[in-house]
Amino acid sequence: MNIIKAEQFNLERRIEYGTPEQNDAVHSILAAVRERGDAALREFTEQFDKVRVDDLRVGEEELKAAYAQVDSKFLEALRRAAANIREFHEKQKRVSWFDTAADGTILGQTIKPLGRVGLYVPGGKAAYPSSVLMNAIPAQVAGVREIAMVTPPATAGQAGINPYILVAAAEAGITEIYRVGGAQAIAALAYGTESIRPVDKIVGPGNIYVALAKRYVYGVVDIDSIAGPSEIVVLADDSADAEYVAADLLSQAEHDEMASAILVTTSEPFGRAVAAEVERQLESLPRREIARRSIDERGAILLVDSLEQGVDVINRLAPEHLEIIVPNPFDWLGRIDNAGAVFLGPYSSEPVGDYFAGPNHILPTNGTARFSSPLNVDDFLKKTSVISYSKRALLRDGADIMTLARHEGLEAHARAIEVRLKKEGNEA
Template sequence: MLEILSINHKSEKLESIINRTNLPTVEITKSVEKILLNVKENGDEAVRRYSLIYDEVKLKSFEVSEDEFNEALEQTDENLVNALIEAKKNIETYHEKQLQDGYKINEKNSYVQQIINPIERVGVYIPGGKAAYPSTVLMNVIPAKIAGVNEIVIVTPPNKEGKIKPSILVAAKLAGVTKVLKIGGAQAIGALAYGTETIEKVDKIVGPGNIYVALAKKSVSGIVGIDMVAGPTEVVILADETANPRFIAADLMAQAEHDEMASSIVITNTEEFAQKIQQEIPNLLEEQPRKEIIKSSFENYGAIIVVKTIEEGIELVNKLAPEHLELMIKNPESIVHKVKNAGAIFLGDYTPEPVGDYFAGTNHTLPTSGTARFTSPLNVNDFSKKTSVVYYNKVALSEARKHIELIAEEEGLYGHGKAISIRFEEDSK
């Protein structure tokens, strides 16, 4: 079911993998716009109404109480709490290095400066139900916290009893969020973007979500900042015959279990090794609870691609610009510098991708669908913004003025030149 393809003959399947998108139907787009408009106009009342329709829950208050946080901690296995604490430490260590300083360049009569300020208020969307992952909380909140964001609000849909999964609340508390609101869907995005009577609007919204959430984020983008509109997840494993084919098969399944749209690809340099990987699959698949999802993902968006050389494989990797790249080849470190486009790279036999999903400290919010060509993993800089500062005294301006006036003249902007010359009018009298 995981097809072997040769790089040599043009493959429609490969093209379809490269170009796959989850395009929304017009109906969903319309429905999302309606929800957003309604929340913008009717605030809390609209949010309550959509919560009743979509989450089948009637809430007195959106905000998770201190009692609920405490209850969640009691309900959570201590070892899991410890695991989240250890993960948090690693995420902090990795992301703290991303903090940037401003700078100032002094001249005798002038200076230019770059100031960096945290974004003031950030909203984080955390999905509910089966996709309610505490790791998502840590990965989205910790970089914001390190950037110095003042207020971090999680929105997440509750179950029909109005409860949030305990490990989500534990992770939220550990990461240091300001508050958690029990709202989800496009209505939660609308509430964060426009504000309501009880929910203060934010400056930026991050975090994953279903197609409604993704479209709502796209729609409010510009009114608030957003992180990225993520496509389905994907892994490319570049492997030679020194790798363990069984490990590779397991790693492909770890990717494919997410979603039928997920893409799992191996690139290898011999037909023989390709077959070894293929042979490991049926057996290993049997024990996977999500085997139907995996099968369907493999059939539609999975492949083992045989290339002539590892060099040729790297070229293909750079063309695919994968979200996750595992390098399971001899001396993987020696070729890292040749990889130009990838979200995250995992080296060697003992760094399967879940190490990065949960624990190593790198962010698991990564660019998908080839956008690693121009987008970075979520990082601290996504939660701050820069401001330029310019100071010229009269001497500096008098030295610069002839240049500025010439350019203004060339651009036909008289007023720009006048704003300079007016400052020297008195002198020439």
């Protein structure tokens, strides 16, 4: 890894997605599914996944059979992780609220769960049981009644689905699962087909076609976000352990060649030690080719003069994951404006959050932590304003309301008030 001065690094690397060809492909897939429903789903599945699918829905038998295929150590760990995730998200629950005025007026917000949510789960190498939990549990905690999961039939010409994914779904209480992936699955969730009823919101990561399809259907349904490549920034001084820091950087780099792992440090010797550790640890990684490309092309060690400058660099990068490994990490927490998740101290290695601690691992990528949040219970709730105005309040405020409406040229708005003031005995 190269060590450079932070000032020389381009902090604004916002990647945009999709070639015109990819956009066109997605548009025609969406149109075909909208028009021809299940038949189009089957055709695209044969074309892209190379399998013929008869029954789109995964049966109960298949779900049960999956349990026989996963080992018990995995299942126990998954259950403990699920309990932690549930506990953390339960704390985010919110309640409807009202405020009553002495004049009889009541104003408030009802807060209710969405009715039906679609969950996209990638297939192949990116099929992560942990992501099933991270997407499904917040929806369930919010009280969403129906969760429909879609996932592409597994590779290698088989229509089956990864049993680890199925078990994770079952553990999260999902029973409605369809074997379909790609932009065609997003179309089915947004518009509905004979087999798949439309949803109110689609969550879950996918490849570029899935991302473009989600952006296209946004408005017909809600979507979570357009997921980008994964990122970690570690802020550390020379009190940190170079071996730990290097291991954490590599845990990000192994995800994907586009992933980026950046160390921000006040110490050049420490930076050199981390660079050496990265080289040493890289050698023995199964995914060393991916990690190597990520480290070489998107990794960096940024030297800063002070931790204050480091925090400024971080706020501009707005990283998905941020580790702060300095003597008193909480001293710096209040200054972090933009980050998806902050991991404090030497024992909060990123995989602790990726798998187990409880906070969500679906985090804003690609600098979007400036304006978005980890997936959370609020993402599955919606609010409705409640206005119960009393007669007394209307008589008091009617004239002001009419003044404002008439200045906007909306006479019928004014008259809706006026007709009441006249009839209720006050001509204002």
